[in-house]
Each structure stands twice: as structure tokens, then as C-alpha cells.
Amino acid sequence: MNFSHQPVAQLAPADHMNSAYIWTVSSVGALGGLLFGYDWVVIGGAKPFYEKFFHLDTASQQGWAMSCALIGCLIGALLSGALSSRFGRKPPLILSAFLFSLSSIAVALTGQLATFVFWRMLGGLAIGLASSLSPLYIAEMAPAQQRGKLVALNQLTLVIGILLAQVVNWLIAKPVPANATASYILQSWNGQTGWRWMFGVTAIPSALFFIAMLYVPESPRWLAANGRIDTAEAILKRIGGSVYSEEVSLEIRDSLRQGTTRSSFGSLFEKKLRKVLALGVFLALLQQWCGINVVFNYAEEVFAAAGYQVSDLLFNIVVTGAVNVVFTVLAFRIVDRFGRRRLLLLGSLGLSVVYAVLGFLYHRHSHGIHMLLLVVAAIAFYAMSLAPVTWIVISEIFPARIRSLAVSFSVTALWLACFLLTYSFPFLNKSLGASGTFWIYSSVCATGFAYLSICLPETKGKSLEAIERMWG
16 A cells, blocks of 8 residues: 555644644534533433422333433434534534523423423434534544544543533532432422532533634634635634645645545445444444443432442442543543454453343342442443444444445434433333343343454554455
């Protein structure tokens, strides 16, 4: 393979880059990831209290209250492509920030389950937009030699948002007696007011995201593609100087002149592409159905089954959130050295073993610190494998002509799987108990390990074109 001819912008000296500006703009874009993580998890700490407030007594009611936001996530993810293509990356992200602010305040003020569900779905719409557009915006702003770590910043802020939500929930909630009844919780400060503050606090970082997005530029790639070359060059000049601006602008114009072969949705299902599409969808499904979201979204049930009371619950969640951050940082330090395939195999096998042991110990009604340690081990395996590496592989494996459609299709499958997981857990937990539920997820992870062992090639160190040739 001949690497002698490379795009000149990739060879621009790093010391000519305006690092402060690049990191500031990327950090603003990554606030979408932080809000995604915060809003996604905050409901877990509020769950013991809003369920009493709204008198949610059945598994169906509890599952719907927890999973309704995922409908909005799915809609937001589906809309993000059309909105960003027509209006640019910046306006939909501003809309996302506004919806985050509005929905968090509205949920905090609601007194009816119907309005609670409506505003949670609108918050989910904001998550769907941010989850798709924040990494896209950062990638299109970043210089080639810094793009990897800058896009990784979005994933890091996501897990920091999860940890922040867990800390806020812990700080807001008042201690609850070990033998507290549903009536006591309902009449307590937590049951009437505390859970509202858990949601309402989201408005603060949301407002920061909204204001900051007003002052960052539009993606120069989108501007150039829509005929605003002069504006795009001005932004590129601020990023890397005049030479960098000229070189990247030349690349962009050359790419626009050459054009890209457009594919229809039906082309995803061509015979020669089915195998790679199946792999992308399987990875998306496995990332959700490996069961780790149960730990975050249903922490009450997980820790209560291990013998912890509500008063201990939120502190334990904070511990798991810190582990999530630490092992996410580790993953991004080793993924290009250790390889995608080995990390995914390690993660799926490790989760399968941990879940099998958890199921056995729940079956034996075992309590104690060892249960918490096993949950922490599961989070560590997930954070360093399936959580970040799934997104990396999905963005790498598809041929160029179908990449955007195939990624969209895979991410849609991911959100559908996430909805089914969140909605179905109360039914599984009620009918099978904690032990049976974890055994099911252990089987899913074992299946994932077997499938990936056969079908997942190693993509470490390969160009996108080399990966495309692997599929013939």
C-alpha cells in the first residue's frame, strides 16, 4: 500500500494550531455529551420518589415512566441527519440545549404523570439530537492530527455527566429510614420536592450549553458544502492559520468537485453488504442488551437485591460512576494499542462471567460488599470495551458510499434496543427475580462473545479504505 501521497492538511505542523481555540470549541460541543449522560442517569436517583408521588404500582407503569424518554431519543436521532444537512450542525445543537433546559424545568414543576411523560420525551428528543450531532460537530471542526482525542472528549464528558448526576442525586436526597413505608416516602421532602430538584438542576448546564453554542462557529465543512467558502476559510484560518486554511479549503473544494456516489436506503441490503451491516447492528444491540444500563437505570433494584437500603443507595451509585469514568479514560488510552477486537471480546466475556456469578449469588440470597464489587467489575468491563469501542467500530467498518446511512441504521437499532431493555426490565425482574434476569444477560454476553469471535475482524491500524477492501 502506498502512503506517499497524503492530504497536505494532515501534515500541517501541530505547533501552528490555535490549541486554546480548538479545545474551547470542542469542549462546547462536548457539553452535549455531558447533558446526554446527566439526563440519561438522573432519573435513576429520582425513581424511588417520583414512583411514590405518581402512585406507579405496576411493572407496566414503572417501565413506561423510565423508558418514555427513549421514544424522544429515537425521534431525535432520526431527525438529526435531515436537520443538520439543511440547517447546519450548530442550530440543531442550540435547539437541543434549549430543549434540555425547557424539559428539565417542566419535569421539575409537573404534577401529573401525563405531563411528566411528555416532558421526559421532549428531553429524550434533546438527547437524540446531542448524541448524534455533538461528535459530528467536533469531528468536522478538529484538525486531522487531533481529531481522535477531540472526538473522544465527547465520550469522556458523557461519563462525567453520568457521574455528576449520581453525585447530585446523592447530595439532594435526604436520608430515608431503612424501614420507610411507601406512605412515609410519599410524604417526605424527597417524595414531594427532592426528586423535582434532581431533574431541575439540569437546567444549569443546559443554559451554559445554550449560551456557549451561540458563540461558536458553524462547521466549516457544512459551510463549504453549502457555498459559503469564504466563511469556512475564515474559521479554518482561526483554527490553524493561513496555510492550514488554504490547504484544508483546497481539500474540501476538491472533494466537493469530485462528489460522492449517493446510495439509497435499499442499497444497505445488497448481498455483499449484508454481512457488514449485520455486524454493525449486532454491535449496537449488544452494547444495550449486555445489560449494563440496568445497573444505572435500575440501581435501586440492583442494590436493594444485594441488601442495601435506600439510604445507602445513592452513595453506592456515586462509586460506580467514578469507576465508569476511570475505565473510560483507560479504554481511550489503550484501544489503538490493544485493538478493538480484543477489547470487545474481553468485555463481552468478562460481563458474561460477572453476571453469571451475580445471578448465582442473588439466587443464594447473598448480601454484602462482594455484591457491590461485582457490580463495579461489570461497569469496569463495560466502560473499557463495549461502551466506547462499539462507537469506534461502527464508524470504521462501513464502506464510504453507505457509511452515513449504515451508521444511522445501526444507531436507530441501538436506541430501539435501549427502549426494549429499559421497558422490559421490570417484567423480567418481577417474573424471574434478580438471579434469572442476570442469567439472561449473561447468556446474551456469551452469545456476543461467540459471534464477535467469528465475525469481527481487527480494524486497529487500518485505513478506512483498507477496512473497506476487507469486505471485498
